[in-house]
Amino acid sequence: MNLRKLLNNLTLRAKFIIPISILLAASVTTISSYLLDRQADGFRKELEASGETRIRMLAHSAESGVIFENIYELEDILNTLAQFEDVQFASISDVENSILTEFGTEPAGLVVDHRFHSYDRDTDKCNDFYGNDINDEEFLEFNYPIETRKEEIGRENLGLTAGLEGGQYTTETVGHLRLILQLDKVQEAISDSMITATVITIVVVILTILGLAWFVGVITKPIKSLVEVTDQVSRGDFSKRAELKQQDEIGHLASTFNRMVDSLEQSRDEIEEYNRNLEQKIIERTLELEEIQQQLVQSEKLSAIGQLAAGVAHELNNPLGGILGYSQFTLEKLKKFKERENAPKDIDKFIRYLTDIETQARRCKTIVQNLLRFSRSSRTTDFEDVDINQVVEDTRTFVEHQLHMNNIELEVNLSESLPVIHGNGGQLQQVLTNLIINAMHASPADSIINVFTRYSPPLGEFSGAIEIIVADQGTGISPENLNKIFEPFFTTKMVGKGTGLGLSVSYGIIKDHGGEVKVDSVEGEGSTFVVVLPVKKESSESDTEDSSEIANRQEK
Amino acid sequence: MARILIVDNCEIIRNLLTDFLEELGHTVETAIHGQDGIDKALNNEYDAVFCDIHMPKKNGYQVYVEVSGKKAALPFIMTDSLPDDLANMAVSRGAHTCLSKPFTLEQVRTALSEIFIKDTADESR
Numbered sequence: 001m002n003l004r005k006l007l008n009n010l011t012l013r014a015k016f017i018i019p020i021s022i023l024l025a026a027s028v029t030t031i032s033s034y035l036l037d038r039q040a041d042g043f044r045k046e047l048e049a050s051g052e053t054r055i056r057m058l059a060h061s062a063e064s065g066v067i068f069e070n071i072y073e074l075e076d077i078l079n080t081l082a083q084f085e086d087v088q089f090a091s092i093s094d095v096e097n098s099i100l101t102e103f104g105t106e107p108a109g110l111v112v113d114h115r116f117h118s119y120d121r122d123t124d125k126c127n128d129f130y131g132n133d134i135n136d137e138e139f140l141e142f143n144y145p146i147e148t149r150k151e152e153i154g155r156e157n158l159g160l161t162a163g164l165e166g167g168q169y170t171t172e173t174v175g176h177l178r179l180i181l182q183l184d185k186v187q188e189a190i191s192d193s194m195i196t197a198t199v200i201t202i203v204v205v206i207l208t209i210l211g212l213a214w215f216v217g218v219i220t221k222p223i224k225s226l227v228e229v230t231d232q233v234s235r236g237d238f239s240k241r242a243e244l245k246q247q248d249e250i251g252h253l254a255s256t257f258n259r260m261v262d263s264l265e266q267s268r269d270e271i272e273e274y275n276r277n278l279e280q281k282i283i284e285r286t287l288e289l290e291e292i293q294q295q296l297v298q299s300e301k302l303s304a305i306g307q308l309a310a311g312v313a314h315e316l317n318n319p320l321g322g323i324l325g326y327s328q329f330t331l332e333k334l335k336k337f338k339e340r341e342n343a344p345k346d347i348d349k350f351i352r353y354l355t356d357i358e359t360q361a362r363r364c365k366t367i368v369q370n371l372l373r374f375s376r377s378s379r380t381t382d383f384e385d386v387d388i389n390q391v392v393e394d395t396r397t398f399v400e401h402q403l404h405m406n407n408i409e410l411e412v413n414l415s416e417s418l419p420v421i422h423g424n425g426g427q428l429q430q431v432l433t434n435l436i437i438n439a440m441h442a443s444p445a446d447s448i449i450n451v452f453t454r455y456s457p458p459l460g461e462f463s464g465a466i467e468i469i470v471a472d473q474g475t476g477i478s479p480e481n482l483n484k485i486f487e488p489f490f491t492t493k494m495v496g497k498g499t500g501l502g503l504s505v506s507y508g509i510i511k512d513h514g515g516e517v518k519v520d521s522v523e524g525e526g527s528t529f530v531v532v533l534p535v536k537k538e539s540s541e542s543d544t545e546d547s548s549e550i551a552n553r554q555e556k
Numbered sequence: 557m558a559r560i561l562i563v564d565n566c567e568i569i570r571n572l573l574t575d576f577l578e579e580l581g582h583t584v585e586t587a588i589h590g591q592d593g594i595d596k597a598l599n600n601e602y603d604a605v606f607c608d609i610h611m612p613k614k615n616g617y618q619v620y621v622e623v624s625g626k627k628a629a630l631p632f633i634m635t636d637s638l639p640d641d642l643a644n645m646a647v648s649r650g651a652h653t654c655l656s657k658p659f660t661l662e663q664v665r666t667a668l669s670e671i672f673i674k675d676t677a678d679e680s681r
Contacts, residue, residue, distance in 0.1 A: 314638040317657040318568060318657060320658040321566075321569055321572065321659060322568030325569075325576065325658070325661060329572070329575065329576055372638065
């Protein structure tokens with residue numbers, strides 16, 4: 001469990017390299033130690049075989065020397081061993097084991113069990129054995145009998161040892177040969193092989209590790225770069241892509257991942273875009289709502305002012321009737337008196353005073369009538385079909401001279417497809433005149449006033465509307481004044497130049513027509529007034545009113 | 557000359573019309589509100605009625621409807637201090653005209669002359 005945990009925590013590279021290296025080292029070591037064992041075995045067997053060959057030959061050669069106890073001959077025989085480096089010791093003894101001659105130095109303390117190391121005639125095998133001397137050096141010892149053959153049936157030549165077919169002979173042991181070989185060379189060869197094998201193993205393992213490291217690097221490098229990009233993406237940074245050109249599974253993974261990041265980025269952008277739009281929409285809607293609220297407040301205010309004006313006008317008309325009537329009445333009488341001979345001297349003065357009173361009373365009458373028009377309670381019975389383009393043309397003829405005197409040009413563009421509307425042409429002309437004269441007062445010399453008409457056809461539940469636009473390049477209206485311009489008696493003109501009723505009367509007239517007046521102005525750049533008049537379908541307005549409602553409309 | 561009834565709750569208008577019409581030689585009587593006007597118009601004989609629209613108790617339109625229901629030939633001149641459909645309705649039902657206050661003496665004179673020329677024309681027929 002812990003090993004698995006440990007493995008899980010390793011990097012991909014370590015996961016590849018460590019187990020493979022361990023397995024490789026183990027298998028190479030196993031294989032080479034097996035081969036080494038085989039080699040050592042081979043060496044020993046080779047040594048055993050060569051030792052046996054040599055001792056057989058020696059035994060054969062020594063036969064006569066032993067029989068005849070010819071020591072010199074035997075010495076010569078043993079001396080032939082000098083050519084072999086691995087011979088440590090050799091001896092020839094007679095049948096009683098008395099040593100006749102020897103060669104080399106016998107290793108001290110070599111443990112030998114002769115019982116097992118005599119020649120086995122049945123197998124014709126020369127037994128050998130390994131032993132160690134007191135210095136713990138290893139030796140290989142051979143014992144071999146020196147034999148002679150005797151003819152049993154016929155008399156045979158003693159030198160004839162080769163068995164004749166069918167011939168009978170006995171073998172008699174005449175002495176012993178002992179040969180001890182060094183194992184140094186074998187050990188050396190074995191340890192040489194071991195060193196070589198170890199070096200090869202280490203080199204192979206190191207090379208394998210390096211190769212694996214490179215190979216694993218080739219595999220893990222793209223994964224690493226993929227991991228880096230993944231890391232960035234997980235932190236919300238979609239700017240980078242996995243740049244892998246390879247066509248293998250990792251390349252495929254990278255391109256799939258890139259596509260995923262693409263679509264993620266796109267989704268994120270869409271969401272952000274949607275958020276921005278939403279914010280923008282909220283801002284727009286809020287502004288719209290604020291504007292509508294302002295319009296509501298404005299129209300409520302104007303309607304309240306209208307009601308007030310109507311009340312005031314009603315209360316003023318009676319006394320004004322008295323003033324106007326009596327001044328006229330008295331004036332007529334004074335004029336008659338003047339024709340008499342005994343007329344008072346000051347009568348002309350009185351006539352002038354009363355004329356002034358009458359004139360001013362008439363002026364008051366006009367103001368009150370304008371106030372009443374603003375209050376929307378003017379009569380709507382004299383409405384008829386009106387061609388708005390004709391109204392504009394009539395107005396143009398009416399104001400053109402005045403504009404020309406002020407060096408102001410009037411540009412008129414009329415829509416050709418205007419339907420007629422139900423309204424009062426005279427009143428609409430009054431509105432338009434008022435707007436153009438106001439524009440003229442605000443405009444500098446050599447500027448242009450644009451007047452044009454256009455038609456918005458009905459759309460869904462909205463009925464169609466005609467718009468009359470009057471745009472000037474004049475001084476504009478300050479924002480704080482923009483809400484007040486329709487209020488009665490509000491004026492920015494010099495005292496005596498305007499009553500401050502023009503726009504409020506226009507407003508009342510347009511309200512009577514079911515329309516509205518909109519204004520857009522930038523100080524220093526000019527103002528644009530838009531008169532919107534609805535195009536209603538002919539609806540028969542009932543002339544008869546509810547009698548109870550009529551009864552309610554009496555003075556309290 | 558003619559007998560004329562003036563129905564108006566406003567004193568200055570009653571006075572003005574009385575003075576002016578008497579100056580012209582007519583006999584004038586006044587009523588101070590709608591009901592007063594109806595009572596007088598129905599109980600006395602007049603040649604013409606000046607009748608205001610906005611009055612207490614009965615408005616001018618009601619006066620006109622009630623009186624003209626019984627005396628269809630009696631000419632009515634409506635007077636009006638505020639543009640109102642009631643005056644138009646009275647005119648459309650047969651009242652002679654409507655004078656918007658403040659009216660001028662010329663308007664009064666014209667309206668009267670129209671009535672009396674019409675009357676004389678009717679008589680002469």
